[in-house]
Amino acid sequence: MAEDGDVVSPSPAAAWSRLRLRQSTHLRDLTDETTFSMAHLVQPVFVVEGLAAPEPIAGLGDNARHGEQDALARIGRDLEAGVRHVLLFAVPGERDDRPARFPVMAQAVRAIKTAFGDALHLWVDICLCAWTRHGHCALFDDRGGIDLGPTLASLGAAAVSAADAGADGISPSDMMDGRTASLRQALDEAGHQRVTMMSYSTKFASHFYGPFRGAADSAPRHGDRRHYQIDVRARHDALASSVRCAREGADLLMVKPGLTSLDLIDPIRTSTGRLVGAYQVSGEYASLVGLAERGFGDFDALLRETLLVFRRAGAGYVITYGARRGRTLGLAG
Numbered sequence: 001m002a003e004d005g006d007v008v009s010p011s012p013a014a015a016w017s018r019l020r021l022r023q024s025t026h027l028r029d030l031t032d033e034t035t036f037s038m039a040h041l042v043q044p045v046f047v048v049e050g051l052a053a054p055e056p057i058a059g060l061g062d063n064a065r066h067g068e069q070d071a072l073a074r075i076g077r078d079l080e081a082g083v084r085h086v087l088l089f090a091v092p093g094e095r096d097d098r099p100a101r102f103p104v105m106a107q108a109v110r111a112i113k114t115a116f117g118d119a120l121h122l123w124v125d126i127c128l129c130a131w132t133r134h135g136h137c138a139l140f141d142d143r144g145g146i147d148l149g150p151t152l153a154s155l156g157a158a159a160v161s162a163a164d165a166g167a168d169g170i171s172p173s174d175m176m177d178g179r180t181a182s183l184r185q186a187l188d189e190a191g192h193q194r195v196t197m198m199s200y201s202t203k204f205a206s207h208f209y210g211p212f213r214g215a216a217d218s219a220p221r222h223g224d225r226r227h228y229q230i231d232v233r234a235r236h237d238a239l240a241s242s243v244r245c246a247r248e249g250a251d252l253l254m255v256k257p258g259l260t261s262l263d264l265i266d267p268i269r270t271s272t273g274r275l276v277g278a279y280q281v282s283g284e285y286a287s288l289v290g291l292a293e294r295g296f297g298d299f300d301a302l303l304r305e306t307l308l309v310f311r312r313a314g315a316g317y318v319i320t321y322g323a324r325r326g327r328t329l330g331l332a333g
């Protein structure tokens, strides 16, 4: 018990997290809770190894799979359109049973940061589903169960190589138990205390990821992801997952899919004190594209409405394939 007059020292992990989130204008504006502008949007970008020309992604409007050079051009245009946060998905040409090296990702990160420096905050999605032959987010043991230790080691290697290459933040989307603490430790041990972590903290097993899995070539070759992603019916499990991520040191939390998790944003915010973002996933975005294509609504009006609703529900930031259209929707910045 602290005596009167004792100074209670803050937990170093929490202090580091605050320090990380206050270190740049991009992060201070992202975590601002009272306005809604370009500062609060995150644009996903796909870089595919060895791709000569961009390939449109079915259902996702002007989003495409890019080779490295082409991705640089795309990001250049996105920055001109006001985008400040990019979430990079790297897709390798070859897969492995035990991925240990992540060269396409590191190379893309280096190229993007060399070209644009601090004009953007570059987040890198960390998962194994685009790197493993079976397309699952984990490694398996001989009996077909998740091999947690090697999975965490592999994720750690990916995170450290992204950070070594100059990533500003990592964004683990695998949903393995304990990965947030394990990745924070791996980053800190490699001297990356300032690298931010935006953790997919409440991620459901969902039917809304369809267009993405084509884009990242990450559909599981067998089975599904229900043994590591959260069941849509499981409210307490969903809340507990974000609470665990916060305790393990995630700087920013996230619900995903955004639309089907609106009710959880505020409770997570209240129980963790952390900022919670929403990922408007590929299937949600494609449903707006589909409505507009069939003449049932104006695309930008539909998109604007969904983004406002995320904000109304308490989302601190929104990851959306339409971040680059923000100014067209009337957002400042």
Ligand code: PBG
Pocket: 125, 127, 129, 137, 173, 174, 208, 209, 210, 211, 212, 213, 218, 225, 280, 281, 282, 283
């Ligand atoms: C990889 C990952 C997925 C998404 C983001 N990271 C797919 C999945 O979990 O199957 C989905 C994003 C989207 O649908 O837009 N683990």
